Amino acid sequence: MTDQESVLLPVADTAGDDRPVVTETGGLRGGRCQSCGAGSFPRAYICPSCNNTTIEEAELPGEGSLYTWTTVHISPTFPTPYTLGYIDLSDGLRLLAQVLAPQEQLRCDLPVRLVSSDQSPTGWGFVPVEGATA
Amino acid sequence: MIQETAASVIGGAMIKMGKHRESSYSGLAAPAALGALRDAGITKDDVGAVFCGHAFGGMLTGQRIVKELGIGDVPVTNVDNACSGGATAVHLAVRAIEDGHCDIALVIGVDKLTQFGGGTLPLVQEDPEVQNGIVMPAVYAMRARRFLHERDAKVEDLAAVSVKARRHGAANPYAQFQSEVTVEQVLDSRPIADPLTLMQCCPTGDGAAAVVLMSERERKRRGAQGMRAAASVLHSGQFEAGFRDMLRPEISYHSARDAYEAAGFGPEDLDVVELHDAFTIAELVYYEALGLCEPGESVGLLRDGRTTYGGDVVVNPSGGLLSKGHPVGASGVAQVVEVLWHLTDRAGARQVGDAQRALTHVTGGGIAGLDHGACTIHLFERTA
Structure with missing residues (x-):
């Protein structure tokens, strides 16, 4: 890993997301940890359960x-x-x-x-x- | 055998709680700090460290206060833990003495809520629940709603907490409210967050309190009396993304369990309790969390008069936050001053008879996913 690659950057968690919270299919726009499967709303960026940082947008039940x-x-x-x-x-x-x-x-x-x-x-x-x- | 580094509260003072728009943070707190030094029989030059709890004082609040007394050249630490900030400052002072960093510490708690012009406590806009419209009364109102759903309780039982608080506060010259109210008046006051009405919510106000803590070796050298900190526990809330039983606030249960274990005595040994009654429902829930009764029995405990004078233990003889007032950073220290007065037989008309042991409890803040941000519990015992 080069020095450049190891530089941590902040999460842009207050960057505007104009998309509605309710998805087109009536679900809730949240997140799901790709490692442990924990759901989050609003979408997390660090999983509080397993600390994995790969959290994809996911539709949660409405x-x-x-x-x-x-x-x-x-x-x-x-x-x-x-x-x-x-x-x-x-x-x-x-x-x-x-x-x-x-x-x-x-x-x-x-x-x-x-x-x-x-x-x-x-x-x-x-x-x-x-x-x-x- | 008490350790030489055990910490005791030797002196304390507070100002009258209320709306003090003409006072700065140092104007509020300097009289309390000076009062605590005098009460402890020490001078400014004896202070080895200062801890200042506040939520809204801005940068260097502690230094702004103690410079008025000419205190400097010692570590001054400013602490925010929302409503638990003052109690957290006490906790840090206990630790500093127990760890041998100093023999005498001054603790200050202060806040000025009138600077916001009224309304609910300002919360941090970054929190998703705040963005969805949460206010502190709503947190407790939802707890109250669930309580009424699960328990054999009525809104009159909630109101009875305020009636007791105001009755106690009527005998406390430091209280923001010094008048009694009826159940009907409480329930007829304007709605804030259903089922909580105005008189079930702590008032907006300003205040300050201060205490002096001393190591056992210093206390014995001076022959000073006061109360030993038998336990000093600080917990933070644990994030929970899913179901949480709002009638069983884990942070207060866990803190109480650890405090009793550290002190070697339990809730049955307490004579005085000052607990976090920011809203009526809180007192009922905390009776159970602090072990004053079994889960499910809090309404009966209050109805039977077991938490007032003549009962098992006097809860909130000061009038609590509902009557004395709740300038958030000041409250944890003011609770300690109140129980100091009881444990040294100086509480005047509201003195709890033969008070030997006391508990203070204050939680801090509402943030998404936590039951509360912080909880501080202290157990005190009269010095021999």
């Missing part, structure tokens, strides 16, 4: 269950109120996301699915699966 949620009434980030929840995806990953449904429709452990939506300040979020009950 279905999961709502572990918990809250409607936020004070925030410097977005106009209030808005609702946030922790969603446990069907492949085991957990993520924080906007929840796009009236409070009275929400329950812990409710099945939810990923959608693109102009109603969400992030442009995407989760809605209850129709007819589902927790």
